[in-house]
Amino acid sequence: MSKTFYITTTLPYVNAKPHMGHALEFVRADVVARYKKLQGCEVFFNTGTDEHGMKIWEAAEKEGKDVMQYIDENAAFFKTMLPKLGISEGEGSVPINFIRTTDEKHIKAAKEIWKRCNDNGFIYKKNYKSKYCVGCEEEKTDSELVDGKCPLHPTRELELIDEENYFFKLSELGEKLMALYEDEARPCQVIPDSRLNEMKAFVSRGLQDFSISRLKTKMPWGIEVPGDANHVMYVWFDALTSYIATLGWPEDTDTFEKFWINGDPTQYCGKDNTRFQSVIWQGILLGAGLPNSRRIIVNGFVTAEGGVKMSKSLGNVIDPIEIVDEYGTDALRYFVLRELAPFEDTPFSKEKMKEAYNANLANSLGNLVSRVMRMSTSNGVSLDAETSEKFAQTDIAKNLHEKQTKGFENFNIQIAADAVWEVISLADKLIQDTQPFKTIKVDKEKGEGEIRILLAYLETIAIALFTILPESSAKILSYVKDNKMPETPLFVRKD
């Protein structure tokens, strides 16, 4: 394993407030970052905001705001959400690098990568024909059309717009991309396999060049194309560059080498982003002569109940911050990490949240901490190094460690979390079977020994939760260490 590790989320587009999918992506990336740090890696953890493009331009205009003011406000929502999700908070955390695509260093990097692609012959100018629906007053893509007409305005003829745009020669990179997914030395893995298959199918069908600029007269909110003041970069061309701009590329070659070349660069994204990350971004990197990403981890969507899409118009959107405010940071992390499928779409509902919270946090984990700590504190029994070390050698501890490693190494945090709850359940069973609270009254030494073992369980559980529920992990460890009863339950049961 490499001694450095790079991980990034996709940069959320700031035309809306954070939703559950963002929270999911941030939290999962945070867990992986913490895990790698625990493994001894120096970790670079990146996120930020994507702030150019037509939609932002329009949204700002609609709200009658200056664009910069508008994106400052929206970027702040994302930035302030991070600590609420426990990102980069507390011991064991990895500091976040937050890049905005309006940052000076990002703009520099975007221009440089453009230049390099251009120097390598991957950028050219040609006429771009787009279809414009006068009814909607917007451009339509072919996939949006039904029988060649706008489904919302089927009686109107589409207007053809013909303008000059810069294009990227993705069509020449198909074979190289296919080879990249299978490369032995530095493959670009797409996780899970089903997404990789989709991408391979997509690439093998043949790739087309695509436009990477917009006329400034039509849409000025973007990074100016080097050497052509009439065009700005199409938003995602610049946005993708942020993953290396955050490292100070192109100037800071040391940091770039340390983390991008040698740091196993790992990217999280939502499933709607698979192609951008694993084909287009890799294509741009190839075009610029830069090393590929090592891994794209694709999350499913968080849906509303019944698997339907969360949307404002349906009124079924759940704000992650609202959940944090009601249940706490670790509770949201718990849900996102264990209750939501690691790679598939999964429904989120407040009922499910409450059910899972009560069953697995208040009852299982929280209650176990309470009952063990009551036994230990009221009998003055504390954990000693010997019991702790001995417990680490048990099959229970070894099995937990094995499963956690397997889960984390495969970016399946659910498996790593499941393993902890297995141990929690074993601890409860042990109490039921041995009843140390009874034993201690008839055989002090035996009872104390049993309680000490339970404390070792607790310690093991807390350590295993270090990356997943950092707040709770720290609390439990301090209860055990100081032999102190929690003043309030770890997770208060909700009615």
Added chain:
RNA sequence: GUCGGGGUAGCUCAGUGGUAGAGCCCAGCACUCAUAAAGCUGUGGUCGUGGGUCCAAUUCCCACCCCCGACACCA
């Protein structure tokens, strides 16, 4: 339409060529440790339908039905 994934307990999902598993829900037991409630035990499924291969299929193969995803300019 083409390609890919899936249809397993009331719900959310694991899993396996040899008499089906977890969590939640529900029911019983216990309650002298624990958050006016935690715990333990248990009920519960002809593993989408119809064929086939095999001593044996939920697990492999074929067909069909249903669901989901991909099939480019959605930041």
